[in-house]
Amino acid sequence: MRTAAVATQAPPRVESSRPAPSAPEHAEERELVFGGFRYTCRIVRQGAPQTEPLLLLGGSSQDRHSWQSHEKWLAPLCTLITVDLPGYGSSDFLPASYGIGFLGDAVQHMLTEIGVPSVNLFGGCFGEVVGLRFAQRHPDSVRRIVFGAAASRLPEPYSEAVPRLTQTLERGDIEGAAEGLVRLFMSNPEAGKVRRHAAVARLLQRQFVNQTQDEIRKAVEHNIRLVTHGCYEPLPVPRVPTLVFTGEYDTLCTPDMGRELAATMPGALFTTVKEADHLVTVERREESADLIARFVTDRPVDGLPYCDEVEVPCPGTLALAQA
Incomplete structure (x- = not known):
């Protein structure tokens, strides 16, 4: 197991109505093994967090370093965790016979190994597929959920x-x-x-x-x-505050598909980000980081200039302060 410290980035601008957040302490990398497969996670620690650690699961072409450009907005608020799961990034090759459930369990293994009992979960594109399975199989480990550019079925x-x-x-x-x-x-x-x-x-x-x-x-x-195992199983979803968003012009995981996903989670909010498509977190980095940050710190996400109207595709009994 390896641990390596790296330099941190400066904290972002914050709203004048909120206390200035603390700068993140440092980043480290941990090399772990699950099911015989080596994988690596990256942790940017925050000594004075405003919310639970934020786990960022990106798309299949992203790795644990892909979210560093978002850190200046997110790291001052809480500890950040990114990971190259088995089969991705610099981690060991994972045969396709290992499905999404294995990857979801690997996420839980990582949290146990690094001593994090619960997280705010963000999953983008394929990260949503793994994140949802992780949340379904390990509901006690999830406090809030944000899914971006996501769907509950493989896009045609x-x-x-x-x-x-x-x-x-x-x-x-x-x-x-x-x-x-x-x-x-x-x-x-x-x-x-x-x-x-x-x-x-x-x-x-x-x-x-x-x-x-x-x-x-x-x-x-x-x-x-993905083609062999599919991306969705109709298992219970933890009843926690949930937000689903996508770019208004996403032609891969369309807004309607995002609504479908949100409808599987009673009380989940849904919105689209203006002037963006499937690569919303790249095209509108600051705005997507702000949207995630607001939700995981229980601030309102309605009426934002870069988003369309916030919807509730499947109203439920879960009270969401963000709406």
Whole structure:
């Protein structure tokens, strides 16, 4: 097991009506083993937290370092935890025979190992798939839930693209696969105004083209895992404050699919972020960080200038102070 300290970032601006938050103490990395597979988590500790630790589970192309650009807004509020689960990032390769339940249990293993009894959970895209299964299997470990760019079923464009992308990668046509992945994740520019659309498209293209052979192998296995096991099981969901959001122009996990997901969790809130698509947390970093921060610190999320109206797709008995 390794622990490494790194420098922290400066705290962000805060609302004048709230006390200035404390700067995060330091970041460390822990190397762990679950089910025989090595994996690594990153912890940015906050000595004077305003809420429970925030666990950030990103998409399949993101790793434990992908959220560092959000830290300046989130780390002053609470301890942050990111992770390369088995099969992703720099962690060990995980055969597709291991499903989503295994990954959800790996999340619980990590929290137990690092001594964190409960978290605020954020899951984006594939991170929602793992996060929801983790919450269903370990409900006592979750205090609040935020899901972004998420759905309760595999998007049809993804299911259709997987065989084609897999064949393209197996042929060694990395450029072709990268172009296909950019088209899959990003909206058509004619759909509506999306912040930083061209810049994010170039960023994704470079990221996909520069993948190592290990990353490509894991990406192929990830696609097989999702198609084989699916992404949703109708298990009970913890009755905790929950928010689902997506970009208003998300063509992969559409707003209607986000509403469907929110409807499976009584009392969950749903909203769309303006001028964004599936890559909402990249295109609108500050706004998405602010939305997450508000929700996990029990501040209102209605009436925000960067969001559309807040909805409650499935009203329930759970009282949510955020609405």
